[in-house]
Amino acid sequence: MSYQVLARKWRPKTFREMAGQNHVLKALINALDHDRLHHAYLFTGTRGVGKTTIARILAKCLNCEVGVSSEPCGQCHACVAINEGRFVDLLEVDAASRTKVEDTREILDNVQYTPSQGRYKVYLIDEVHMLSSSSFNALLKTLEEPPAHVKFLLATTDPQKLPATILSRCLQFNLKNLTAERIVDYLKTILEKEMVHYEEPSLWLLGRAADGSMRDALSLTDQAIAFGSGKLAENDVRQMLGTIDHGSVYRLIEAFAASDGAALLAIVADLAEMGADFAGVVSELLVVLHRLAVAQTVAEGLDNSLGDRQRIIDLAATVTAEDVQFYYQMALAGRRDMGLAPDPRAGLEMLLLRMLAFKPQGVIDGPRQALPRAKSAAEVAAPVKKLLANEAEPAVAALPAQAAPVNVEAASVQQASNLVQPPRAEPVNNSVQPGPVRSDSIAPWEEQPATPELHSEPVVSASLAPATTPAETRLVEQAVNRPAAPVSTAPLSPEKPSIAAVANSEKVSLTVFSEQIWREQFEQFNLPGMLGSIAGHCQLIEKTETSLVFNIDESNAALLNDRHIERLGEMLSEYFAANLQVSVHIAATPTETPAAYRQRCLDERLVIAKEALIADPMVNRLIAEFDGVLDPESVQLLS
Structure with missing residues (x-):
């Protein structure tokens, strides 16, 4: 037959x-x-x-x-x-x-x-x-x-x-182009049934050369089997396809990281002995640099389309993200100019040496101190208001103390105060211990002391018109530092009773795990990067002892792929210490997802913060005395 x-x-x-x-x-x-x-x-x-x-x-x-x-x-x-x-x-x-x-x-x-x-x-x-x-x-x-x-x-x-x-x-x-991973899996199945011996790297070469076409992959496999006398060896397939060994590309990048120009030229010499296409070397270099950038930015998004995922991850730890972007841009421009070089090998060597010569060697630190500005006539001539001079500090001292502080940004106020008030020479008294430094006694060229972190709760930032005199500045500073009405950090208006008694920052068990816990305690599962972003838009639909079923809205499913679902299953199985089968369906999410719930809570807290600032007596006094305006849109939750 x-x-x-x-x-x-x-x-x-x-x-x-x-x-x-x-x-x-x-x-x-x-x-x-x-x-x-x-x-x-x-x-x-x-x-x-x-x-x-x-x-x-x-x-x-x-x-x-x-x-x-x-x-x-x-x-x-x-x-x-x-x-x-x-x-x-x-x-x-x-x-x-x-x-x-x-x-x-x-x-x-x-x-x-x-x-x-x-x-x-x-x-x-x-x-x-x-x-x-x-x-x-x-x-x-x-x-x-x-x-x-x-x-x-x-x-x-x-x-x-x-x-x-x-x-x-x-x-x-x-119909979509097939990924290299799917092609390789299919080739493995066929070759095992055909009883053809193969090396797995050779299948990755074929899968990539097929460019998404399964028929092309099978045709190339037929050709490779004939070329290799009934077996598939990596070197034979690479020679048949005329592709570059990625090991040489990895060595090039390692030489870049070590700033070793001699190693770069030695690698090019090895490629020349193998009869490599030097323009193809640049193309393969761009492919590997792209994969390095993905591994450094979103490690979960790195596929195994070339069978080198672990090596890429290891290599990404040795090169800075800035260098990877620099090498990619240089290689992109260099590939365009390869045809202008008198000799392809010389063109490649010049490109590599240029990338090495112009490699960033460090960035000089930028200025850290703001330069003092000249005082305007209005600042010099502005009188201190009698009310503020005589009554501001007692009035502030009489205000009641409350719980959590509200932090209002007053950097411009501080700068104006420093410019108006010159440095003062204090008498030396060795018997007196140094006390707190007043903000109006610091020279503009001196470094400002860091403000200690007073709390870990979410605080509020708002914009106010700057003061122009020391007395005005002290009033604003007291308004900044005085305690104000607390801003609650608990989730607001939950649809169901709070689940703090169930979770309360402790590990959630699979028995009590529910759609509400997934929504309101989502941070406990520590899902990283893009996976966490995608999972935050998923809603728990069904739970059994061995499986979890989620829905994700179509508008948030653009980046979802099989690897994300697999990784979500691995992390949830590890969290619950159970072998769980996790599936994600693209369908409507009738109730709130974790992302929507979090955004609603933040919006409600922001509304309360705005109302607290608008009703604050000190803020209202500032507005009245200085003809100021509070911009409600500038109010933000800092954490």
């Missing part, structure tokens, strides 16, 4: 055997199982991602003799005939070779006749965008109102070329 290539031998026969495209398969499976079938389907996507395969499986589901379902039996006459490509009522049309309107009319003349063997007559038109305008016009009416026994399955790699009138008559499914 003649050899059958892997791409044909291992073409999926059922939806379960498909690799990826779950967003398409889910819609088709539900439509088949609930008898909600459309008369025309359009599958779009790049080459080799499964458009024609899904169409053939759908045709088999429609015509299986057991009945219409998402799982055809695979044994009946219709299933076997479709698998072998000889089913009479499945008409596959290559639109690229039959573009004329006469061809289209010939096909449509038989639409009115009932199927010969199957339940439906299925027209599978591949590369439908190649049809002429006349052919589309001939197809329109039939495509809109076909007989009940006819289904149209259209496939194209270029949906932009289809008329809007065709698109509006079809259910459109866009």
Whole structure:
């Protein structure tokens, strides 16, 4: 029997055997199982991602003799005939070779006749965008109102070329490019069944070279098996593909980190001996630098698409984030200029040496002290108001003390006070212990003493008009430092009774874990980075002893991927000390998520803070005496 290539031998026969495209398969499976079938389907996507395969499986589901379902039996006459490509009522049309309107009319003349063997007559038109305008016009009416026994399955790699009138008559499914991880997993399964020995790094090379196409990956695998005499070795596959060893790229970055120019030139010499494409080296360098930047910024977002996740994480710890960004920008510009170099090797060496020569060697500290400004005439001539001079301090001292302080920013007030009041020479008295330093006795060129942290509760910041004299400044400072009405830090207006008795900063058990605890005690689970941001928009829907089910709104699910769900399951399993199966569905969240709950609590605290400032007698006195204005929009919770 003649050899059958892997791409044909291992073409999926059922939806379960498909690799990826779950967003398409889910819609088709539900439509088949609930008898909600459309008369025309359009599958779009790049080459080799499964458009024609899904169409053939759908045709088999429609015509299986057991009945219409998402799982055809695979044994009946219709299933076997479709698998072998000889089913009479499945008409596959290559639109690229039959573009004329006469061809289209010939096909449509038989639409009115009932199927010969199957339940439906299925027209599978591949590369439908190649049809002429006349052919589309001939197809329109039939495509809109076909007989009940006819289904149209259209496939194209270029949906932009289809008329809007065709698109509006079809259910459109866009098939995505497959990730390198999914391709590698599928290749492992096939090679184990084929009993072909392989080295895993060779599969990552093939998965990346396939560029999202499973058919290309299988074709390259066929070629690599032949190249390696029945086995897949990394060096053989790398030589076949002409790709650069990433180990050389890693060594380049390590040489950058060590500022070792001799090592850089030695690595380039090794690449020259292997006949490397020097422009390709720059491209691979950009790929690795990008992965380093991701690892340093959002480690959870780093995939294993090149099989080097752990090495990237280790390398990211040796290079600063600023250097990575610098190297990336230099390499990006250098790749553009490679064609201008008289010799490709010299162009690469000059690029690497330029990156080393211009590597930032440190940043000089910026000025830390503000320069004193000249006093204006109004500041010099402004009199001290009699009321403030005689009565301000006693009036402030008589104010009642309360609990938590309200901190009002008065940096500009302090600066004005310093400029008006010159430094004073105090008599030396060794018998007197140094006391507190008054704010109006510090020279403008002297460093201000740090204000001690008085509390850890959320405080409030607001903007007030600056004072211009020492007396005014003292009044403002006393208003800043006087105790004011406390701002509660507890969650406000919860929908249910407080769960402090349940959690109370202690570890939550799986037994009492609930949607309310997830919402109100979310910080206890210590979910980091992007994972924490995504999880904060998830709502707990269902809990069992072995599983947790969450919903996330579609508007917050753009960055959600399988790795986030897997990582969430790992961290919650570790927290609860149980083996939990965690799933996240994109669906409506009828009640508050942790993120929404936190934002509501902050908004309510901010409202109370604004009301407290507006009602504060000292703030009102400042406004009255200085014709000031309190800007409510400037009030912020500092923590």
